[in-house]
Amino acid sequence: xxxxxxxxxxxxxxxxxxxxxxxxxxxxxxxxxxxxxxxxxxxxxxxxxxxxxxxxxxxxxxxxxxxxxxxxxxxxxxxxxxxxxxxxxxxxxxxxxxxxxxxxxxxxxxxxxxxxxxxxxxxxxxxxxxxxxxxxxxxxxxxxxxxxxxxxxxxxxxxxxxxxxxxxxxxxxxxxxxxxxxxxxxxxxxxxxxxxxxxxxxxxxxxxxxxxxxxxxxxxxxxxxxxxxxxxxxxxxxxxxxxxxxxxxxxxxxxxxxxxxxxxxxxxxxxxxxxxxxxxxxxxxxxxxxxxxxxxxxxxxxxxxxxxxxxxxxxxxxxxxxxxxxxxxxxxxxxxxxxxxxxxxxxxxxxxxxxxxxxxxxxxxxxxxxxxxxxxxxxxxxxxxxxxxxxxxxxxxxxxxxxxxxxxxxxxxxxxxxxxxxxxxxxxxxxxxxxxxxxxxxxxxxxxxxxxxxxxxxxxxxxxxxxxxxxxxxxxxxxxxxxxxxxxxxxxxxxxxxxxxxxxxxxxxxxxxxxx
Amino acid sequence: xxxxxxxxxxxxxxxxxxxxxxxxxxxxxxxxxxxxxxxxxxxxxxxxxxxxxxxxxxxxxxxxxxxxxxxxxxxxxxxxxxxxxxxxxxxxxxxxxxxxxxxxxxxxxxxxxxxxxxxxxxxxxxxxxxxxxxxxxxxxxxxxxxxxxxxxxxxxxxxxxxxxxxxxxxxxxxxxxxxxxxxxxxxxxxxxxxxxxxxxxxxxxxxxxxxxxxxxxxxxxxxxxxxxxxxxxxxxxxxxxxxxxxxxxxxxxxxxxxxxxxxxxxxxxxxxxxxxxxxxxxxxxxxxxxxxxxxxxxxxxxxxxxxxxxxxxxxxxxxxxxxxxxxxxxxxxxxxxxxxxxxxxxxxxxxxxxxxxxxxxxxxxxxxxxxxxxxxxxxxxxxxxxxxxxxxxxxxxxxxxxxxxxxxxxxxxxxxxxxxxxxxxxxxxxxxxxxxxxxxxxxxxxxxxxxxxxxxxxxxx
Numbered sequence: 001x002x003x004x005x006x007x008x009x010x011x012x013x014x015x016x017x018x019x020x021x022x023x024x025x026x027x028x029x030x031x032x033x034x035x036x037x038x039x040x041x042x043x044x045x046x047x048x049x050x051x052x053x054x055x056x057x058x059x060x061x062x063x064x065x066x067x068x069x070x071x072x073x074x075x076x077x078x079x080x081x082x083x084x085x086x087x088x089x090x091x092x093x094x095x096x097x098x099x100x101x102x103x104x105x106x107x108x109x110x111x112x113x114x115x116x117x118x119x120x121x122x123x124x125x126x127x128x129x130x131x132x133x134x135x136x137x138x139x140x141x142x143x144x145x146x147x148x149x150x151x152x153x154x155x156x157x158x159x160x161x162x163x164x165x166x167x168x169x170x171x172x173x174x175x176x177x178x179x180x181x182x183x184x185x186x187x188x189x190x191x192x193x194x195x196x197x198x199x200x201x202x203x204x205x206x207x208x209x210x211x212x213x214x215x216x217x218x219x220x221x222x223x224x225x226x227x228x229x230x231x232x233x234x235x236x237x238x239x240x241x242x243x244x245x246x247x248x249x250x251x252x253x254x255x256x257x258x259x260x261x262x263x264x265x266x267x268x269x270x271x272x273x274x275x276x277x278x279x280x281x282x283x284x285x286x287x288x289x290x291x292x293x294x295x296x297x298x299x300x301x302x303x304x305x306x307x308x309x310x311x312x313x314x315x316x317x318x319x320x321x322x323x324x325x326x327x328x329x330x331x332x333x334x335x336x337x338x339x340x341x342x343x344x345x346x347x348x349x350x351x352x353x354x355x356x357x358x359x360x361x362x363x364x365x366x367x368x369x370x371x372x373x374x375x376x377x378x379x380x381x382x383x384x385x386x387x388x389x390x391x392x393x394x395x396x397x398x399x400x401x402x403x404x405x406x407x408x409x410x411x412x413x414x415x416x417x418x419x420x421x422x423x424x425x426x427x428x429x430x431x432x433x434x435x436x437x438x439x440x441x442x443x444x445x446x447x448x449x450x451x452x453x454x455x456x457x458x459x460x461x462x463x464x465x466x467x468x469x470x471x472x473x474x475x476x477x478x479x480x481x482x483x484x485x486x487x488x489x490x491x492x493x494x495x496x497x498x499x500x501x502x503x504x505x506x507x508x509x510x511x512x513x514x515x516x
Numbered sequence: 517x518x519x520x521x522x523x524x525x526x527x528x529x530x531x532x533x534x535x536x537x538x539x540x541x542x543x544x545x546x547x548x549x550x551x552x553x554x555x556x557x558x559x560x561x562x563x564x565x566x567x568x569x570x571x572x573x574x575x576x577x578x579x580x581x582x583x584x585x586x587x588x589x590x591x592x593x594x595x596x597x598x599x600x601x602x603x604x605x606x607x608x609x610x611x612x613x614x615x616x617x618x619x620x621x622x623x624x625x626x627x628x629x630x631x632x633x634x635x636x637x638x639x640x641x642x643x644x645x646x647x648x649x650x651x652x653x654x655x656x657x658x659x660x661x662x663x664x665x666x667x668x669x670x671x672x673x674x675x676x677x678x679x680x681x682x683x684x685x686x687x688x689x690x691x692x693x694x695x696x697x698x699x700x701x702x703x704x705x706x707x708x709x710x711x712x713x714x715x716x717x718x719x720x721x722x723x724x725x726x727x728x729x730x731x732x733x734x735x736x737x738x739x740x741x742x743x744x745x746x747x748x749x750x751x752x753x754x755x756x757x758x759x760x761x762x763x764x765x766x767x768x769x770x771x772x773x774x775x776x777x778x779x780x781x782x783x784x785x786x787x788x789x790x791x792x793x794x795x796x797x798x799x800x801x802x803x804x805x806x807x808x809x810x811x812x813x814x815x816x817x818x819x820x821x822x823x824x825x826x827x828x829x830x831x832x833x834x835x836x837x838x839x840x841x842x843x844x845x846x847x848x849x850x851x852x853x854x855x856x857x858x859x860x861x862x863x864x865x866x867x868x869x870x871x872x873x874x875x876x877x878x879x880x881x882x883x884x885x886x887x888x889x890x891x892x893x894x895x896x897x898x899x900x901x902x903x904x905x906x907x908x909x910x911x912x913x914x915x916x917x918x919x920x921x922x923x924x925x926x927x928x929x930x931x932x933x934x935x936x937x938x939x940x941x942x943x944x945x946x947x948x949x950x951x952x953x954x955x956x957x958x959x960x961x962x963x964x965x966x967x968x969x970x971x972x973x974x975x976x977x
Contacts, residue, residue, distance in 0.1 A: 064965075065963075065965065066891075066964060066965045066968060067965065068965065068968045068969065068972055069898070069968075106865070134885075135885045135886075138884060138885040138890075139885055139886060141884075142879065142884060145924070146931065149928055149931060150931050157928055157932075160928075161921070161924055161925075161928070164920070164924060165917060165920065165921060165924075168916075168917060168920055169917045172913045172916060172917065173913070175894075175897075175913075176897070176901075176909070176910075176913060179897065179898060179901050180901065183901060183902060
């Protein structure tokens with residue numbers, strides 16, 4: 001039941017916040033914080049639990065929803081969802097705090113949307129029923145659309161429409177695939193159900209499986225996004241209010257990655273392997289192209305948006321490497337990217353509040369005026385370029401090593417991305433805080449509230465960089481489970497898949513790297 | 517039968533009292549009684565009155581839908597009609613008469629009754645559309661509808677005549693038995709059905725018979741537009757489904773191709789033309805064309821599950837459309853219709869609850885989760901895929917995206933910064949009706965299981 005409460009609390013909070021916003025703008029903020037903190041406590045209570053060997057899920061609940069179609073309210077929690085939920089709620093709290101001063105109009109409705117998005121994301125991370133998954137998948141779109149469309153910057157309408165149409169169109173393709181899957185399973189077994197656990201291991205011809213998988217991929221790759229389909233992202237990120245960008249970058253993109261893990265690989269064990277070389281190629285293209293575009297931007301926020309494209313390239317590269325090492329890296333990358341890019345978006349937003357421009361050419365030499373802000377931007381830029389000691393380094397390194405085992409060429413090309421990311425990250429610091437003062441700005445440094453937020457995120461990113469083991473431990477059973485599903489009737493894979501690195505070696509290894 | 521007596525009683529009442537409120541109250545009362553009486557008929561079905569009527573669960577379900585929709589339209593009409601000058605009481609009489617026509621369609625088992633129902637419905641609609649006599653557009657719309665409806669009736673009659681020539685009977689069930697089991701339809705019969713399809717196509721506003729729709733929707737008073745979009749179409753649809761499934765039209769190659777073509781054309785043309793509309797009523801008109809296109813996919817599934825899907829779709833479409841038109845009519849005054857999208861600028865900040873209902877209706881039309889429209893679309897896609905109609909299903913998917921684009925445009929307007937337009941005060945009934953509609957959209961979207969249960973249990977043909 002508790003998993004249902006997680007969502008219900010957020011929904012109730014959403015409506016309360018909306019109603020309370022009529023009286024005083026402070027109430028929605030407090031209500032949102034309260035709802036999120038309750039959720040946070042519930043989730044933390046699960047961290048200490050360990051999965052029993054005979055049970056693959058920490059919690060697993062199921063109710064009938066529309067029995068006529070075999071649709072159920074099936075929610076379950078495992079390590080992977082736990083880690084991502086933690087990230088969701090943490091960043092949810094952060095977004096309430098950073099919107100404290102930024103959002104002044106329609107406060108109640110803003111928090112209504114915010115909590116609704118978080119409820120949708122929570123639902124996505126927990127659903128084990130394909131219909132329910134699609135339901136939540138779509139549920140998070142509408143409030144996000146409002147968030148960009150109402151509180152966004154100048155071109156908000158176009159950006160929000162673009163965002164909605166891209167995701168909706170790809171979502172519908174996934175929906176068709178879900179239905180096709182449902183019918184194929186029904187025809188072969190006689191049981192018509194949308195339940196994920198029962199649909200696992202459905203046997204179907206390779207070509208059908210490939211087609212259906214492409215439908216799912218469409219939705220996940222648009223969300224991730226992968227390069228030819230990334231067009232909505234820079235606009236949506238740039239035009240959204242700070243909390244919107246934060247949630248888009250740090251959480252919404254992760255739902256795509258989560259989908260790859262939870263659905264693509266277990267449901268299509270052989271088709272996904274066939275697709276792997278293309279997937280890795282898309283990843284590499286994303287890494288390099290995103291980095292190149294990030295370098296070329298003059299709009300600070302757009303630059304950060306493109307770095308997301310680049311970083312998400314690592315995720316898809318890792319997912320299609322098919323080994324534990326890479327997958328641990330992917331989980332780490334999801335979290336580390338959520339924190340580091342999220343923090344950069346927050347800082348960009350705070351800078352914008354002060355000087356009302358995002359044009360890099362108008363900035364420069366701000367360090368003297370705002371050293372604290374400069375220091376924080378420096379830290380997160382370093383995280384973004386993969387400085388050892390910070391979370392992103394562990395993640396990208398693991399992904400590269402994992403990918404190296406599968407496909408040497410791709411791995412080598414992808415590591416060029418590290419150089420590219422160094423260039424654009426240093427350019428941020430150079431253009432904004434060092435160098436010539438192009439314009440004289442009157443700028444106040446970060447206040448206490450902003451310092452606390454930034455400091456919290458620094459703590460997390462450093463902690464991830466120095467002691468990644470807890471994350472690995474929590475996510476490991478989920479990863480091994482996914483890997484197991486992969487072992488079912490794998491056709492000969494072009495390059496050997498090595499699953500033998502045990503968890504223990506992995507952690508020793510990664511920590512050694514950090515110490516070096 | 518109660519609906520039949522109601523107008524007569526009202527006519528008498530009007531001649532004595534001529535009081536707006538009384539007539540209004542009585543119409544609601546009679547519709548409620550009619551709806552309640554439905555539950556009393558249920559035990560005695562199937563019951564057929566040879567040779568004209570057939571009253572089975574299917575027709576009762578449609579009767580229920582028709583009466584409820586008529587009731588909601590009546591409730592929504594109150595403010596709008598009240599502002600008209602001159603005689604107003606007749607509006608409700610005509611509304612009841614046309615509802616009677618619609619109900620006849622639902623129970624028709626004979627071409628004669630079918631035609632009678634359609635004519636009763638159409639003729640009262642002419643008057644309702646042209647009810648605002650002082651307004652040019654209203655009259656224009658009325659005349660347009662008059663001409664088109666007469667032409668379509670002619671087609672319908674000709675089709676019936678052809679079929680009568682072939683079988684020598686006009687009773688649905690007799691035609692079915694005359695068809696026998698050979699499944700092959702002669703050219704005469706097919707052309708007969710094609711002619712009837714033209715007639716029905718006009719009524720349902722399917723492409724290429726859709727030209728009248730936007731003008732009529734725009735010109736007619738908003739509650740009447742709502743009435744045309746729901747009651748009139750639903751009743752005709754009920755006959756179409758009964759007829760088509762009885763003759764097993766989906767097994768016939770030509771009919772299959774014709775219906776598929778009409779469905780695809782309706783979806784694409786309806787949605788593409790809606791994109792550029794600046795007038796909300798025209799936009800809804802085009803959207804209704806597209807929606808009928810989705811709905812007739814069901815005709816081709818050829819299973820009773822398909823009928824169940826269509827019933828669910830109709831219910832959700834009715835609620836949704838009534839929601840959308842309800843908002844339009846509540847915000848319109850007799851002098852100025854709130855029909856430009858610009859008029860709705862910033863509605864959310866001025867009248868949040870109305871805007872929420874409007875948004876829900878539009879999202880439901882677009883088929884976004886949490887709303888009834890999502891489950892309805894899912895149901896149709898589901899049955900369509902089950903029957904292997906992939907081309908149609910994919911057209912529907914593509915169209916959902918196109919559709920989303922223009923619905924979003926309206927929603928964006930609702931939430932943009934407030935404009936200058938002044939809004940009329942809203943009455944209690946109007947608010948109440950909209951609240952009911954909004955809540956039902958949500959209930960059907962979140963927990964549709966019970967309704968699907970009922971439909972699955974009762975609806976078979």
